[in-house]
Amino acid sequence: MTSIPRAPLILGLAGLIPFIWGAFTVLSPALAAWGLENIGPRFVGPYVQLFYGSVILSFMSGVLWGFATKASGSQAATGYVLSVIPALWAFFMTGGGPTSAATNLIFGFIGLLMLDFAFSRWGLTPRWWMQLRVLLTAIVVACLAVTVI
Template identity: 75%
Template sequence: MSGVPKAPLFLGLAGLIPFVWGAVTYVNSDLQAWGTQMLGPRFVGPYVQLFYGAVILSFMSGILWGFATKTSRSKAATCYALSVLPALWAFFTTGGGPETAGINLIIGFIGLLFLDAAFWHWGLAPRWWMKLRILLTAIVVLCLAVGVYL
């Protein structure tokens, strides 16, 4: 991850903890039982992933909104409109049960990666942005897939 500043890298990796924890507690029943007892049922398995995933998609909308401030006129309007899509996607598609919500979050994070690439291509995101976003998105999608497909 050369070129990625340490603070965004470490904070991005730390932000993966709920996704990884959710995947691990989904496949390990002993850890799931411990987590349920110590943290509550909302903080294990796919449930922690789904809630946190919706939060992170919304957070990423805010990041894209910040990138949109670096442009003007019709391009700014386009960027602002695109920036709200991840939050709206999370809001409208994460109901309907854990499997459907998980699939929709996977789609949302892949779609977000395309938006990240567009903002990066337009010179609105830092040069190192896509290195970090590809890594984080791959891990998020893999973890969500555990809850959906296993």
């Protein structure tokens, strides 16, 4: 295994904060009340997770697009097509209330992990990519599951 460089690891872990915070505020009414009073309703419970999850899926579409630029021919075309799926998924699948939106985000992040694996297998990602993506995806899915349950 290739170790994950420090900067991507720290930034990736920092990017989990809204998911973790959202899960904690779902589990703790006292923390949710504090969050409502001090930072507002958009930044507690499922709301922060759902909005941020949609943003991150869209961001990851851009990351995959960047990986596709390293390919050529039909592999590049396939990479470009696949790279837009996470953003489209976030756009179309996060309505209908917090439970269904969180469920769809879980499926979106699992699907993204499968796309990460494909791009990795094609040699378009850094060697440490999957190690980072599995770690981050597991935590994101666990935090979103708190909202679903």
